[in-house]
Amino acid sequence: MARIEYCDDETLKDWHPAYAGDYCAEPRRKDAWVEGSYYYQVTVNDCVVSLADQYFDPLLKDHREQQFQQLANRWKRETAFNGHLSKIVMHDDYQRIMAMGPDVIPFILRDLAKKPAHWFWALHNLVPDGQDPAEGLTTIEEARQAWLKWGRDNNYL
């Protein structure tokens, strides 16, 4: 079951464009109930909103990608003058990204496809079963291409 406490359309749309889809078509009056298997309650501005899982999952993924991008941007900004990898990968934001788990692999690979960056250590530690398609390679570009090929072959890209 999903329950919506009253919230006007414009607030919901402003919060996230996903709300402009099917869910917005439902009646949105106080105590209106919608069929669903799970719901999550979130607070948007002053409104308490409950979402069925099928609506929440895409929002959660979107949120995680935004969170990844914010961390990655700050990590790059604050380590770009460092020449030593251990200092680069021990940065708090790099560690936070690694702590997000394997879900961030597609985000990392998409970032790597745009521009070379120091992601190989994170990928090496996030990929299941210890796979490292770049193992033994000694240049950034070789390692980057090996990881991008791995990403395409394994449907991460």
Next chain:
Amino acid sequence: MTDLPDNYDQLSSIEKIEWEFPALKGGVGYRDTSEETIVYNCLAWALGISWTRYDPIPKCAGYYWFPGIPRKWDETTIRLVFEKHSYVIADNYDVEPGYEKVVFYSDANGKPQHFARQLQNGKWTSKLGDYNDIEHGALESLTGPLYGSPGIVLKRKYRDDRGNQQG
């Protein structure tokens, strides 16, 4: 690191270099000599290498370290790397015809943070992290919280076998 300006991400790599190293502001005393790249780092560049990064830890694809040399980033170990490349300790930063010199920049704990190589014209060449490499006249222009200050200096007989520019 001090607070970054709001528009920091929109700055060019040169503007970021001048912001981080105020002594270089306005192009004073330096020129950039490459595009920005992460292909090589300051240690590799100090040894005249521009095809890989020399980095001992963590052991990671895309980064090279020397067989037989400990995987540590400290002054003793990195001196060993230079000694393997025929460098010996020197006693000053002055240009000596027929020799090339390398200077370690270290933090207050003596941990190396950056390396600069002297060119035959007496100026220094530095690879600045993931950004450009530059030719700079004064070692002190890179002194600060990022790289610490110039310390030990090593030298070896100059050999023009790398194809790198020498000013």
